[in-house]
Amino acid sequence: MTLPDDLLNEQTCNKADCNSTSDNLIAIMQVVMRIGILMLQSGTVSFRVEQAMNRVAIALGADRLDAYVTLSGITASIHKNNQHYTQIARIKSVGVDMNRLTLVEYLSRSISPTASPDTLTLMLNHIERMPPVYRSPFNILIVAVACGAFAILNGGGIVEFGAATFGASIGQTVQTYLRHIRLHSIAVTILCAMTATIMCHVALDGLAAIGFISQAVQTGFLAAVIFLVPGMPLVTATLDLIRFDILSGIVRASYALLLMSGVAVGILIATPLIGRSIF
Numbered sequence: 001m002t003l004p005d006d007l008l009n010e011q012t013c014n015k016a017d018c019n020s021t022s023d024n025l026i027a028i029m030q031v032v033m034r035i036g037i038l039m040l041q042s043g044t045v046s047f048r049v050e051q052a053m054n055r056v057a058i059a060l061g062a063d064r065l066d067a068y069v070t071l072s073g074i075t076a077s078i079h080k081n082n083q084h085y086t087q088i089a090r091i092k093s094v095g096v097d098m099n100r101l102t103l104v105e106y107l108s109r110s111i112s113p114t115a116s117p118d119t120l121t122l123m124l125n126h127i128e129r130m131p132p133v134y135r136s137p138f139n140i141l142i143v144a145v146a147c148g149a150f151a152i153l154n155g156g157g158i159v160e161f162g163a164a165t166f167g168a169s170i171g172q173t174v175q176t177y178l179r180h181i182r183l184h185s186i187a188v189t190i191l192c193a194m195t196a197t198i199m200c201h202v203a204l205d206g207l208a209a210i211g212f213i214s215q216a217v218q219t220g221f222l223a224a225v226i227f228l229v230p231g232m233p234l235v236t237a238t239l240d241l242i243r244f245d246i247l248s249g250i251v252r253a254s255y256a257l258l259l260m261s262g263v264a265v266g267i268l269i270a271t272p273l274i275g276r277s278i279f
Contacts (some may be wrong), residue, residue, distance in 0.1 A: 025085040027117040028060045029078050033089050034124050035108060036067070036074045040091050042101035045236040046070065046248040052108040056120070059111040070248045071233075071255055093182070096232045099133045136176050143227045144169035151216075151223035159212045160220035163203035167224030171196030175228075186262045193225045193266025200224040201274040217276070225267065230259040 032053045039049045046069040057065035057078055067076040071094065077086040107123060134142075148165035156164070171192045178188045200221050204214050214220060233256035241249035 022083055022085070024061065025078050025080055025083060028057060028062055029076070029085050029087050031060065031117045031120045031124070032057050032065065032078065033074060033076060033087055034121070035104060036069060036076070037089055037091060038104050038124065038128065039101060040069065040071070040074070041094055042098070042104070043094060043096040043232045043236065044101050044105075045239045045243075046245050047240070047243050048105070049074070052105060055108045056111065059113075059115060060117060060120075071251045093185070094233075095179075097132070100127060100130070103127050103130075140169055140172045140176065143172045147223050147226050150226050151219050154216075154219050154223065156216045156219040156223065159204070159207050159214045160216055160223065162207060162212075163200045163214065163220040164223035166203040167196040167198075167200030167220075168227050170199040171224065172227055186258055189228055189259050189262030190266040190269070193228055193263045194270045195266075196224040196228075197221060197267050197270035198274060201270075201276060221267075225263055228259070228263045228266075230256040233259070 035056050036049045036053045039052055040046075049069045050067045053067050053069075053074075053076065054065045061080065063079045063081070065076060065078050067074065072091050074089045074091070075086070076088075077084055104124075104127060107120070107127070111120070132139075144165045147168035148161040151160040151164040174195045175188060175192045178191065183191075204217065204220060208214070233252050237249050237252035237256060239249075240246075240252060
């Protein structure tokens with residue numbers, strides 16, 4: 001998806017219209033912080049957020065921007081002439097949205113020399129309101145099939161594929177709903193892991209009832225919850241640590257480990273309910 005031409009062509013403004021340097025700094029900071037928040041919520045690494053924020057600040061007329069970005073917050077100070085303005089933002093929810101991330105990154109790299117904070121605000125509003133590229137039913141289907149394929153890759157057969165696909169589809173459906181109502185991410189992970197495990201068990205029992213016996217039960221169960229593994233936080237944590245963004249990397253790694261612990265807790269809760277050992 002691309003930005004509409006009418007918005008791209010609207011990046012014109014006379015910066016002299018600003019009442020004062022102070023007002024101008026505040027307006028620039030609002031846009032810069034929003035750029036950072038959208039990128040963090042979309043799942044990118046801290047250094048890319050800092051780079052994009054700095055590009056936007058300089059393009060809008062600031063002398064420099066000092067930003068410190070972690071998984072859960074941004075602290076930034078913008079400078080122009082002898083004045084500066086500092087703002088802190090708290091990030092309460094993170095996810096993965098590569099389309100939004102791509103658009104915000106593109107916007108930060110294509111600002112015209114006469115761009116204004118007001119125009120960029122309109123463009124960011126447009127990006128934020130854009131619906132997901134793929135609807136929930138399609139996402140659920142793809143996630144479920146991928147989990148089933150993982151079962152086959154790990155030595156399972158058609159029975160394990162079917163059970164993992166069914167368990168993952170129900171788990172992903174529950175995850176979509178719980179995220180929509182903004183339930184805590186750890187609680188979402190636990191509930192979805194428990195749901196996927198129980199539904200995988202139901203599928204295996206159903207298939208056994210019609211003569212399809214699983215030969216690799218553990219493979220099916222583990223594949224059913226693989227969609228909950230926090231791949232993006234693990235990757236971004238590694239990248240931050242490699243670039244010596246130590247605090248940000250540790251925070252991201254801790255977040256990923258908490259999510260993985262949530263998966264384990266969900267499975268352990270489900271185990272006595274299904275009366276079957278999955279390890």
